[in-house]
Amino acid sequence: MAASRRRPAWAAAHGWRHALDRLSRGWERTAIYIPVLLMGLLALGTYWLVRNTPGSLPSEGQKVISSEPDYYMRKFGIKTFDDAGQLKSDVAGTEVRHYPDTDTLEIDKALIRSYSIEGRLTTSTGDRALTNGDGSEVQLTGNARVVREASVGPDGREVARLEFRGEFLHVFVNDERVKSHLPVVIKRGADEFEGDTFAYDNLDRVADLKGRVKGVLVPRKAIGRVP
Template sequence: MGVMALGTYWLASNTPSFIGGPETQRPATHDPDYFMRDFSVKTFEPNGRLKSEVFGTEARHFPDTDTLEIDNPRIRSYDENGSLTIATGRRAISNGDGSEVQLIGDAVVVRDAPPGTETPHMEIRSEFLHVFVNTERVKTHLPVTLIRGNDEFHGDSMDYDNLDRIMGLQGRVRGRLVPTPKP
């Protein structure tokens, strides 16, 4: 009986406890926790209208920074008037909620002319564009080209606010304005 009691005591004291014990967490590493290949992700407004669509050849999610890296991204976004904006690049990095996207390498943002308005087609080109989706801003610290209708502007850096329609070009800025012909 004593041997059984000692054996039970030894077993109970050497068995790991699952309740109330210290939790051991793995140190966060910058390794992807999931991949997507040849994918398309759509987001919709509460009324069911398509808000945006993201295409890519491959995407990797990194849990330590909650970022998504996308190869060959193509992002289509519609505003409340139905105007289409398309953003492309060789690579994109998005934060967890998709409110910020960094386009890297041959970055291009194109906004089509809204139907029924005189607002011209607009295109922004750079090696790096930082897009703030919720506030509709685009920034870059690298040389940039803006094409608006037939007009073309170049600058060393840029800050564009789509809501206020204000474009700030810094550094060496040059432009070419083409007059519109009268009918």
């Protein structure tokens, strides 16, 4: 009975061939869809990368510039020199902050000394100063004061000491101009003037005072007069 249940060798071989044929036909049918499956997997992978990859850095032209200070210094002092090595300016203060969006410097308790080509010293002070990137403009706020020391002009004549005081002064360094929309006191030597607004041009030696203007002129002593 056991021998009758044993499958002949040719039947076993035929069964293996049939199984292989079915596997081959199944593989062929599956192979048709492999490119589609691969494309689907590629699309899913691309979508995942897009969702999980951080945004690319903006280009130089698209860079977002912050309005917050990007650096500051405390109890600082900065000196600048011209091409000939002569001292051009000396800036100091309790703290300075740089704002990259406007390229300006904000200085607390500012002390600014600047020297003209002829060597004339001008000193600017204020509770706060705001300067542009190249230092050609300075806005002084709170106890603002600009003093140009006495000097000798190209013609050999003495140039009197000149002082401006107020709560706000806008100084144009290269053009040697000062202006303000607030009341200002001007002292030239012993003379003193006041005005609600003013503009001064040192190159033309003209001061334009407006509003309630008043002044005090001190007579000059006559040369050779015996008191």
